[in-house]
Amino acid sequence: MKKLFDFKTKTIVATGLGAALFMVLFMYVKIPTGIPETDIQTAYGVGGFFAALFGPIAGALIAFIGHALSDSIQYGSAWWSWVVASGVSCFIAGLVYPKLQVEDGIFGKTDVIRYNVVQVIGNIIAWVLVAPILDVVVYAEPVNLVFTQGIVAAISNSVSMGVIGSILLVLYSKTRSKKGSLTKEV
Secondary structure, eight states: OOTTTTOOHHHHHHHHHHHHHHHHHHHSSSSEEEEETTTETTTTHHHHHHHHOOHHHHHHHHHHHHHHHHHHHHHOOOHHHHHHHHHHHHHHHHGGGOOGGGGBBOHHHHHHHHHHOOOOOOOOIIIIIHHHHHHHHHHOOOOHHHHHHHHHHHHHHHHHHHHHHHHHHHHHHTTOTTTTOOOOOO
């Protein structure tokens, strides 16, 4: 059985690769929403995918590092309230990890629903609570603005993580052999 907080060598490698991919997608592959500094980020789909495959610690580190590097490169410093929220969203999405059998070639309708319920909850906690509260406390941002941004971010990141993450998980599961699918010929 998979342990929730297993952190093996392949998880470390996946975390590094995932963070780099998250950073690049976060910087270059996004769709504006019309709300200032709030885009539909394809990076969260990849973050959710890696979180579901490698667990909550990997998911949190991928999003946290990828977002921090992206902000630092683009703007000169990270906007820490949102960097933390990114980590929280992918950490919570990774909590589904022990229940999934993607590596065994299984990712059916129940798994899609389970993954999406958990990631939506994670995005709501991260973007409607964590990010706005930290914005107000740390940066003294206007309450109305940050909660509007947070709600839009929760919706757009849930859609990104749901659609892109689910597609990647379905496709990846199809590349894996199901347990017991190989038989020995006599």
